[in-house]
Amino acid sequence: MTETLAQPLTDREALPVELVDEAGRAVGACPVSEAHQAPGRLHRAFSVLLFDPDGRVLLQQRAAVKTRFPLLWANTCCGHPAPGEPVLAAAAVRLAEEFGLATTLTEVGVFRYQAQDNVTGRVEHEWDHVIVGVLDAGMPRPDPAEVAAYAWIQPDELRDALADDPASYTPWLADVLEIADAGRKTAR
Template identity: 70%
Template sequence: MTDIAQPPATDRETLPVELVDETGQAVGACPVLEAHQQPGRLHRAFSVVLFDSEGRVLLQRRAAVKTRFPLLWANACCGHPAPGEPVVAAATVRLIEELGLTTGLTERGVYSYRADDERTGRVEHEWDHVLTGTLAHEVPRPDPAEVAEVRWVAPDELRAELRARPGDFTPWLTGVLDVALG
């Protein structure tokens, strides 16, 4: 796939996110942009990991217009539920928006992390719900405003790539995989 750097139709930076405490309890809300500015505010997020029938993991390379960690490889889909919105419902919608895919999703656990993006000056400080799903024959149809390219990789190969070239991947991918692969 080629990277066509188009801004998304919705300004996702203005959407609300749910702020949480260190136990994941809701404590307020703010816009996405505010949550991701230094020093970062802990907020609810989700990461979707998709597998195919061979057990391979679907990766996406984030679009160049992403405000955090652009052009790095990540899990299939990430996002933020609106305050009070069920995580699986929000992830289901985002999966359609980013990759044109639908599948049943199961929550596997939470990965909480903080990561600074030196290139953009933004920060991720997330209480990240890790969801998994399996695709039978569906083919990703990435939105070029969200996704530069996609690829399938076996988990063992992916772990080797993460060790050899960590700078090619988002800082949350290893932790998300640990939860997803249990």
């Protein structure tokens, strides 16, 4: 007989994030909810962008229940490592949680951004590690509590869409795409 354990419900807004200084050095911690209250506190984050063998990128439309930028299109997944947690390890866990996927991940860059979500009043102020991977096998199995929809798109088509309709996309996606695409090409 196999016993199935229920997954514990986690209040993601109560989890700790690692606060950083202007150079990305750890300087403390606070809950996710506090880090995203205006004017925002600079903290460590990551953005994963998966490519398929044809060079397309996997996007997600953020679920309606997200506290920041709900229903906007974003990179494959995002998250925050716990204070002291390796970024790649946290990204692998988040990719499995949001899409049921696993692949080798590589960090290809970092950037800092700040953006106000006028719908929810929350703020992003992140030191964002950009992480890429190639999905050779497996099908996305999105968690509906995290992902409203997903799509595969060529990077140039995404650039055009970002230019034509920026309000449908998260404010960090354009930077993530450029860093990820350049990093993926360099790593070949």
